[in-house]
Amino acid sequence: MSGTALAGARERRVSTGGIELCVVELGDPERPTVLLVHGYPDSKEVWSEVAEQLAARFHVVLYDVRGHGRSSAPVPLRGGFTLEKLTDDFLAVADAVSPDRPVHLVGHDWGSVQGWxxxxxxxxxxxxxxxxxxxxxxxxxxxxxxxxxxxxxxxRRAAQLLNQGAKSWYVGMLHTPVLPELAWRGPLGKRWPRILARLEEVPAGSAYPTASLPSDAAHGAWLYRDNVRPRLRRPRADAYAHVPVQLITPTGDAFLSERLYDELERWAPELVRRTLPAKHWIPRTRPDQVAAWISEFVTTREEPTAKAPQQKAPGKYADRFSGQLVLVTGAASGIGRATAFAFAEAGARVVAVDRDGEGAARTAEMARLVGAADAWGECVDVSDEQAMEKLAAKVAAEYGIVDVLVNNAGIGLSGPFLETSSEDWKKVLDVNLWGVVHGCRIFGKQMAERGQGGHIVNTASAAAYLPSRTLPAYSTSKAAVLMLSECLRAELASKSIGVSAICPGIVNTNITATSRFAGVDAAEEKRRQERSSRLYGLRNFPPEKVADAILLAVVKNRAVVPVTPESKGALWMSRFMPNTLRRIARLEPRL
Incomplete structure (x- = not known):
């Protein structure tokens, strides 16, 4: 392929209606054919990273749309880019590369418009x-x-129209005579790679955009002129999909509203929805996830038995997390286990981590039963930096780079400051703070180096902003986690990595049964553990609700998420009535 570094690429020319199309093939022609159609103002090279990943399993075909890349342009240009003629091109390519079997079609931007x-x-x-x-x-x-x-x-509908109208401002510009061609062949064509890098966070690469970009974009303006007004004025009434459809919607698309697809089930009865926290050019910014979803969708159509994992994912966020890799620490019980199950129900691949290896393995086993695409249990102490380094290397090598990291592992410690030993402080900070630091640093670095975004969730606590005379060490560790999360959120935003701090309040988990109480003997500590467990049990706020809040925090990219009513109230008071909280903190609790 000219201008690319695709290994094993085979180029051919396909003639159709007086046009010569440049077609490139990768992979084994005996395998199912995946045909990738690029958008505007791109050429086939926009697919290079996705194509390389798919070629290991499929026969992958890319072609330059007429007037783009190394394909010839119609003469005259006017009327040469109608959807009817583009359909002729597609059929000519499909017949040439896969004459005996139907192809799996994939389109981005105008490639998707054509695909529909x-x-x-x-x-x-x-x-x-x-x-x-x-x-x-x-x-x-x-x-x-x-x-x-x-x-x-x-x-609401008026607002949706106005919103999409604002996003579609460029369509009117492309309908003006001559000006788009002058702009693309002049300054815009030269600056486009920098614009993509700055606004869309498209990584720079020698293969994309290609040197043909100015002429590609100038020719491609006729895609809009030949099709947009006629179809919007007189849309077909029979535009029903006769094939299964997978819709991948980037939630940060600057050009298309998510609301455009609200009623798509009417037109596509066999529809699978996916959402991705990314901008418009996902073949370049999220090639790993795009390739994984294409591969899964194609495989379920080629191999009926492969449909089972997809059908097992009943969670309401399956469109967002299906197939993604999620690692949860402290996953043997409580909030960690509930979170692992919630991601499993959404079809994610789950790595359950805990220093209780048997508990982590049980969580992984149950996660597979409730819908996880796959799940694994790992025995690791999060306070051990070297162990976390080894875990990260193993996960990356065997399962891939983590998409969502949930640093949930934690321990409790109660007791006055003057009765809390340095050793007690060290134990709490090693797990509650350093465990989070290790996870963020090691797995966050992998996310950043991959360059395809991700999300980090750190479990803090209402104790992070609720002063207490009996929880100085625990509250300090959680306050540090909260501030660490805020700092990381600012730093990693430019790399499309979100960071959320989850602040549960009183949740019915087993942390109370294992919490330490400083300054008391073993018998008194056991009595207090039992009493705390009873009180938390009476409160009976389930960890599943915290898990739901965690998934929603990732979907909405929320910064600080208080969960229980008391946690929400304490956060409000910390902002607007801090002195009241300080006075309450002076009260001596009855133990």
Whole structure:
């Protein structure tokens, strides 16, 4: 492939309607064919990283859309980019590369707009096995979406129209004569790579964008001029997908609202939804996740027995976490175990970590039963830096880079400051603070180096902002976790890594049964543990609700998440009534 470093790429030319298309193939032609169609103003090279990953399992085909890359342009340009002619091109490529089997179609941006046409017109029936859509709606569906909001307006629908109109400002610009061509062949074409790097966080690479970008973008303006107005004015009424569809929606897309797909089930009866916390150009910014989802979707269509894992994921966040790798520390019980199960129900791959190896293994076993794509148990003490380093190396080598890290492991310690020994302080800080530091540093570094974002969740506590005369060591450790999370959130935002601090209050877990009480003998410590356990049991706030809050924090990228009512109230008081909290802290509790 010219301008790329794809190993084993085979190039051919395909003729269709007076056009010569540049087509590239990778992988074994005897395997299922995955056909990747690029968007605007791209060429096939936008897919290079995804294609390399898919080629190990599939026959991967990329082609330059007419007028782009090394494919020829129609003469004249006007009328040469209609969806009907683009469908001719697709069928010519599919017949050339996979004459006897339907292809698995994947499109991004205008490649997805084309893909919706291919997947809904009658003449392609039997040539497409599945369709994966990214960042590009059907123009017909879009037209019906607009008409519904124009003819039956409500305040919400009006807001949706205004929002999408603001996002689509560039469409009008591309309809103006001559100006887009002048801009792309002039300063915009030269600056586009820097614009992508700054606004879209697309990593720079020698293979993309290619040197043909200015002419590609100038020619591609006719995609809009030949299709957008006619289809939006007179959308097809029969634009129903005749193939299974996978929709991957980046939640940070600057050009397309998520609301465009609200009624998609009407048009695509066999629909699988995925969401990704990323911007528009996900084939470049999130190639690992894109390739994994394409691979899973294609495999479930080629191998019926492979459908089981997908069907096992009943969680409401399955579209967000299915197939992602999630590591949870302190996963043998309590909040950690509930969190591992919640991610498992969403179809994630789960690594359950705990110093109780048997407990971690049981959590992993149960996680597989409730819906995890896969799960593993690991026996590790989070306070041991070298052990955490080894764990990270093993996870990266055997399972991949972690997408979501939940630093949940923690221990309790109660007792006045003057009766708390240095050894007690060290034990609490080693687990509650240094365990979080090790996890953030080691796994966070892997996320950052991968360059495809991620999320870190640190379990703090309401004690982080609720002063107490009986919890100085524990409260200090959790306050440090809260501030560490805030600092990391600021630092890692530029790398698309979110950081959340979860602050549960009184939750019914076994931490009370294992908490230490400084300054008392063993019998008194046991009595206090039992009494605390009874009180927490009477409160009976389940750890599953904390787990739900953790998943929502990742989905919404929330910074500080108090969970229980008392935690929420304490956070509010710490901000608006700090002196009241200080006076309450002076009261001596009855033990």
């Amino acid at each position: 046409e291919f997947a809904t017109v009658a003449r392609t029936e039997g040539r497409i096995a599945s369709f994966t859509s990214m960042s590009g709606p059907s123009l017909d569906h879009f037209g019906h979406w607009i008409k519904k909001r124009m003819t039956r307006p409500t305040p």
